[in-house]
Amino acid sequence: MPAGERRRAARRFADNLGRTLGPRRFRHVALYLAGDGELDPLPAMAQARFQNARLYLPALDRVQRGQMHFRLWRREQRLRANRFGIGEPPRRQRARAAWALDAILVPLVGFDDRGHRLGMGGGFYDRALQDLERRPRRPRLIGVAYEFQRLPRLANAAWDRPLDQVITDWRPD
Numbered sequence: 001m002p003a004g005e006r007r008r009a010a011r012r013f014a015d016n017l018g019r020t021l022g023p024r025r026f027r028h029v030a031l032y033l034a035g036d037g038e039l040d041p042l043p044a045m046a047q048a049r050f051q052n053a054r055l056y057l058p059a060l061d062r063v064q065r066g067q068m069h070f071r072l073w074r075r076e077q078r079l080r081a082n083r084f085g086i087g088e089p090p091r092r093q094r095a096r097a098a099w100a101l102d103a104i105l106v107p108l109v110g111f112d113d114r115g116h117r118l119g120m121g122g123g124f125y126d127r128a129l130q131d132l133e134r135r136p137r138r139p140r141l142i143g144v145a146y147e148f149q150r151l152p153r154l155a156n157a158a159w160d161r162p163l164d165q166v167i168t169d170w171r172p173d
Contacts, residue, residue: 054096070098098139111154
């Protein structure tokens with residue numbers, strides 16, 4: 001997808017996110033920095049509901065291989081590349097447990113209407129979200145995808161955590 005179309009899709013996603021979430025304000029939001037043609041959720045963070053929110057980015061755990069947590073991100077801060085070349089906030093930034101966030105924007109490769117998702121195959125989000133049902137509260141899990149990534153039906157495994165909703169770049173004409 002050409003860069004200009006990806007930017008337009010990100011703006012449409014931001015509009016759709018605003019309409020879908022209603023007036024609720026969010027204080028702690030995890031998102032991702034788009035790479036490899038992923039739909040960029042960052043323009044949506046300019047909305048008033050997110051103005052005072054603390055933003056968190058996924059960060060790989062350096063001790064427990066295969067584990068991921070969400071680390072506080074300040075936009076002016078320089079990011080450090082992890083082993084996959086993805087930028088992460090410095091380790092000195094505090095992490096927040098997934099269950100203590102208000103919303104987590106999850107990148108998708110594919111999704112279906114039941115909230116099942118297909119990721120990049122590393123299982124990082126699956127492991128980070130695995131114990132949400134046992135927690136006193138949980139975040140709203142919002143998949144971020146292009147409309148063309150919608151699939152009729154995805155198989156799900158026992159460890160898969162369905163999303164609460166998926167918001168795309170689709171805009172009715």
